[in-house]
Amino acid sequence: MTAVELAGITKRFPGVVANHDIHLTVRKGTVHALVGENGAGKSTLMKILYGMQKPDEGTIAIDGEQVAFSSPADAIARGIGMVHQHFMLADNLTVLENVVLGSEKLYGIGSRARRKISEISERYGLGVRPDVLVENLGVADRQRVEILKVLYRGARTLILDEPTAVLVPQEVDALFANLRELKSEGLSVIFISHKLGEVLSVADEITVIRRGTTVGTAVPSETTPRQLAELMVGSELPTPETSESTVTDRPVVTVKDLRLVADGGKALLDDISFTIHAGEVLGLAGVEGNGQTELIEALIGLQHADSGTITLAEDEITAWPTRKRREQGVGYIPEDRHRHGLLLEAPLWENRILGHVTERPNARGIWLDPKAAQADTRRIVEEYDVRTPGIDVTAASLSGGNQQKLIVGREMSHKPRFLIAAHPTRGVDVGAQAQIWDQIREARREGLAVLLISADLDELIGLSDILRVIYNGALVADADPATITPEELGSAMTGAASGHLEHEELAEQVELAEHAETPADAPEDEAR
Amino acid sequence: MKKFDKERVLLAVAGPVIALVVAVALTSVVLVASGKNPVEPYQLMFEQATYSDIQVLIINQAGMYYLAALAVAIGFRMNLFNIGVDGQYQLAAMAAAIVGTHIALPAVLQIPLLVLTAVLTGAFWSGIAGVLKVTRGVSEVVATIMLNAISTSVIAYLWLPSVFGVKIGNNNTTGEMAKSGWVPGIDMGPAGEIYGFTIVAVLLGIGYWVVLNRTRFGFDLRASGASETAAAASGVDPKRMVLTAMLVSGGMAGLAGLPILLGASHTYSATFPTTLGFTGITIALLGRNNPVGIAFAALLIAWLDKASPELEFAPVPYDKEIAVIMQGLIVLAVVVSYEAVRTWGLRRQQRRVGAELAAGHVLGASADHNTEKEVAGR
Numbered sequence: 001m002t003a004v005e006l007a008g009i010t011k012r013f014p015g016v017v018a019n020h021d022i023h024l025t026v027r028k029g030t031v032h033a034l035v036g037e038n039g040a041g042k043s044t045l046m047k048i049l050y051g052m053q054k055p056d057e058g059t060i061a062i063d064g065e066q067v068a069f070s071s072p073a074d075a076i077a078r079g080i081g082m083v084h085q086h087f088m089l090a091d092n093l094t095v096l097e098n099v100v101l102g103s104e105k106l107y108g109i110g111s112r113a114r115r116k117i118s119e120i121s122e123r124y125g126l127g128v129r130p131d132v133l134v135e136n137l138g139v140a141d142r143q144r145v146e147i148l149k150v151l152y153r154g155a156r157t158l159i160l161d162e163p164t165a166v167l168v169p170q171e172v173d174a175l176f177a178n179l180r181e182l183k184s185e186g187l188s189v190i191f192i193s194h195k196l197g198e199v200l201s202v203a204d205e206i207t208v209i210r211r212g213t214t215v216g217t218a219v220p221s222e223t224t225p226r227q228l229a230e231l232m233v234g235s236e237l238p239t240p241e242t243s244e245s246t247v248t249d250r251p252v253v254t255v256k257d258l259r260l261v262a263d264g265g266k267a268l269l270d271d272i273s274f275t276i277h278a279g280e281v282l283g284l285a286g287v288e289g290n291g292q293t294e295l296i297e298a299l300i301g302l303q304h305a306d307s308g309t310i311t312l313a314e315d316e317i318t319a320w321p322t323r324k325r326r327e328q329g330v331g332y333i334p335e336d337r338h339r340h341g342l343l344l345e346a347p348l349w350e351n352r353i354l355g356h357v358t359e360r361p362n363a364r365g366i367w368l369d370p371k372a373a374q375a376d377t378r379r380i381v382e383e384y385d386v387r388t389p390g391i392d393v394t395a396a397s398l399s400g401g402n403q404q405k406l407i408v409g410r411e412m413s414h415k416p417r418f419l420i421a422a423h424p425t426r427g428v429d430v431g432a433q434a435q436i437w438d439q440i441r442e443a444r445r446e447g448l449a450v451l452l453i454s455a456d457l458d459e460l461i462g463l464s465d466i467l468r469v470i471y472n473g474a475l476v477a478d479a480d481p482a483t484i485t486p487e488e489l490g491s492a493m494t495g496a497a498s499g500h501l502e503h504e505e506l507a508e509q510v511e512l513a514e515h516a517e518t519p520a521d522a523p524e525d526e527a528r
Numbered sequence: 529m530k531k532f533d534k535e536r537v538l539l540a541v542a543g544p545v546i547a548l549v550v551a552v553a554l555t556s557v558v559l560v561a562s563g564k565n566p567v568e569p570y571q572l573m574f575e576q577a578t579y580s581d582i583q584v585l586i587i588n589q590a591g592m593y594y595l596a597a598l599a600v601a602i603g604f605r606m607n608l609f610n611i612g613v614d615g616q617y618q619l620a621a622m623a624a625a626i627v628g629t630h631i632a633l634p635a636v637l638q639i640p641l642l643v644l645t646a647v648l649t650g651a652f653w654s655g656i657a658g659v660l661k662v663t664r665g666v667s668e669v670v671a672t673i674m675l676n677a678i679s680t681s682v683i684a685y686l687w688l689p690s691v692f693g694v695k696i697g698n699n700n701t702t703g704e705m706a707k708s709g710w711v712p713g714i715d716m717g718p719a720g721e722i723y724g725f726t727i728v729a730v731l732l733g734i735g736y737w738v739v740l741n742r743t744r745f746g747f748d749l750r751a752s753g754a755s756e757t758a759a760a761a762s763g764v765d766p767k768r769m770v771l772t773a774m775l776v777s778g779g780m781a782g783l784a785g786l787p788i789l790l791g792a793s794h795t796y797s798a799t800f801p802t803t804l805g806f807t808g809i810t811i812a813l814l815g816r817n818n819p820v821g822i823a824f825a826a827l828l829i830a831w832l833d834k835a836s837p838e839l840e841f842a843p844v845p846y847d848k849e850i851a852v853i854m855q856g857l858i859v860l861a862v863v864v865s866y867e868a869v870r871t872w873g874l875r876r877q878q879r880r881v882g883a884e885l886a887a888g889h890v891l892g893a894s895a896d897h898n899t900e901k902e903v904a905g906r
Contacts, residue, residue, distance in 0.1 A: 327763075332761065340761040343755055344754075344755070350747075354751060355763065357747050357762065366743055367743055387885055389881055396874060397878045397880075
């Protein structure tokens with residue numbers, strides 16, 4: 001018996017890859033995992049199921065009956081409950097008050113509600129005490145309150161969005177015990193995650209989503225982490241092989257003992273050192289949230305390191321502000337182009353100025369030169385194949401791939417010496433992806449030094465001349481992209497391997513590590 | 529491409545027009561509800577606008593509103609809400625009045641001195657909020673509201689006879705300013721005199737447009753308003769930008785009281801116009817932070833102000849507060865209609881771009897300066 005069936009779900013947003021022809025079937029009394037990288041479209045899909053978004057195409061069936069949700073209230077009425085990644089609880093209220101808030105009509109606000117809460121709590125082993133203030137609860141307890149909240153509202157299918165992201169390993173085990181309790185009572189759970197170990201240990205079935213569409217399903221007992229990883233990162237995608245090496249011995253960027261410490265004293269960047277030569281692409285692999293963002297920000301000047309130096313050719317640029325770095329030839333393809341790379345409601349030609357407002361052709365002295373900037377925007381649009389009807393349309397009107405091509409074109413137009421390319425093809429369609437790869441390879445031939453950061457391991461292996469792995473803010477391993485496989489790289493990303501990664505014998509060791517310490521040693525902030 | 533330009537103009541005009549229509553309609557509802565004629569007050573007020581003496585009053589009032597609204601708009605353009613324009617201009621006008629009373633230089637020096645005094649006072653007062661925001665993270669909204677209250681007390685203190693105050697009858701003033709600091713008006717005969725400083729307001733409106741749209745600084749400011757994160761990544765120092773914008777906004781605010789101070793009152797007294805800064809917020813909103821839009825909005829609100837008193841003397845008298853109700857409704861309608869028009873416009877453009885691309889209208893294929901390229905086909 002199916003609890004939830006999504007068929008042919010398509011959701012279009014201008015500018016981003018959302019969902020395309022998604023199929024998902026959740027059987028009653030099972031934990032169904034939905035896995036995929038960040039940005040693959042998991043959240044959009046769940047918002048559709050929870051009534052927060054309407055699909056453009058496709059159907060939703062609950063218990064075999066077709067439904068159309070126009071708000072979460074409709075979804076709740078149909079027994080769908082969602083536990084958000086960020087808890088939605090009022091700290092200054094008690095557990096009881098939080099649970100009944102908004103559902104006062106169900107069981108009142110007094111003893112009847114308290115009885116109901118205790119009953120649910122006992123039945124599923126949640127151990128929730130109704131009269132404690134939420135502000136006195138830990139993260140795991142709050143999560144259980146959230147779960148109880150949706151059960152209280154009569155949910156038969158629970159959506160848990162990255163529930164383990166905030167938990168420590170013991171709490172993860174406790175959560176999984178709760179989930180097993182739920183499914184033994186006939187409830188269904190949709191478990192969203194990108195941590196393979198967890199997924200394999202808790203799920204009954206797995207659906208993999210990549211680039212906005214479902215690419216396959218798997219049964220944990222018959223699946224190895226390797227196979228799942230392949231499905232997730234998509235190793236069958238055409239990977240451009242970097243042909244002959246263009247690496248020179250002329251260092252362009254030298255980072256030495258770069259250290260950045262968070263307020264609590266935790267090292268976000270732990271003595272990072274590397275050198276990138278002219279014509280060299282250094283690929284940085286790592287699970288998100290291990291210091292990549294901080295490294296990028298330190299390199300572009302948005303954060304200043306606590307110690308260590310950054311040298312660009314002959315100049316030490318550690319103390320330079322962002323603008324000077326950009327003027328002096330640091331190009332920047334940001335990881336989140338909507339937040340850091342574009343003014344979404346400004347026309348394309350103003351976006352062409354962004355980041356290079358002091359440079360020609362955008363400005364002469366203190367004055368802007370809109371005519372020249374517009375002419376140059378037209379050139380970029382043509383040379384980089386940005387699909388747009390004109391340069392006066394807003395950046396928000398373009399698809400993600402075209403936005404990214406505009407950014408790449410803009411950065412390349414100022415002849416950078418050093419390019420920071422963070423997830424350059426994320427949320428970009430396959431055609432644009434190939435073009436962006438071409439651009440990076442061409443720039444490399446011309447002697448550009450590139451720092452490539454990507455979650456797409458094939459992209460990293462295909463484009464890089466040398467690979468480094470970042471884990472917990474430190475560079476823990478290096479590898480030769482010519483011989484390494486995505487799976488071998490993947491294990492180093494979880495901290496299971498370090499030093500210089502060799503092919504063959506390491507692969508065995510990795511397998512063992514994956515199985516032995518599944519969710520336990522995944523870094524806490526992985527989900528960011 | 530021209531199509532999108534026309535579209536932008538249409539969208540820019542649609543917001544205010546919808547807001548005004550809604551505000552007028554709702555005001556009429558209020559009139560009907562109170563058993564009054566829902567049309568006649570407008571006729572009476574329109575009639576007022578045809579008298580030349582009222583026109584001069586409207587222009588003089590609009591000039592001051594314009595300066596106050598520009599000050600607010602500078603903040604708005606980078607997502608700063610300077611509610612403190614009110615305190616800034618009052619304190620600045622008082623400082624200029626005091627300097628003008630106690631220093632008497634030749635006019636060529638005196639007038640720039642007074643202007644500079646006002647600008648620096650306004651900038652100082654808003655700068656306090658700016659410094660608090662960049663160093664301590666205090667919301668500029670809270671800080672400027674507090675500073676408004678403090679400025680009232682500071683003014684009351686400066687009015688004490690033992691400080692700078694001069695009692696004329698029962699009225700607190702700062703004494704009469706030296707003649708060399710008086711700015712001559714434009715004589716309109718029996719209709720009165722247009723404040724000479726109104727011309728400065730017009731010039732500043734032009735300057736505002738040029739700086740914002742044609743300079744690097746203006747681009748950085750607009751980028752900061754559109755996306756703080758993108759601006760920072762593009763090389764704007766966000767803290768410095770916040771402080772600069774607050775200082776410029778406050779400096780501009782400092783000028784708002786000068787038309788009447790230098791042109792007519794020549795002293796800062798208890799009858800000096802108040803709440804220009806708050807009305808300036810309405811006007812900046814209605815004018816969409818655009819210098820031309822603000823000019824129209826300033827004239828509109830000044831008209832409501834100056835034409836409404838006559839309503840009480842009509843054969844069938846109306847309450848002049850109708851104009852106040854209408855101003856309030858305009859603000860409400862503006863906020864709602866602009867957001868609606870903005871999202872609608874953005875969606876519409878996205879759809880149209882999608883449609884044009886699907887139809888193969890790609891730049892390069894259609895642009896005249898370019899040979900047929902294979903972009904669309906790839």
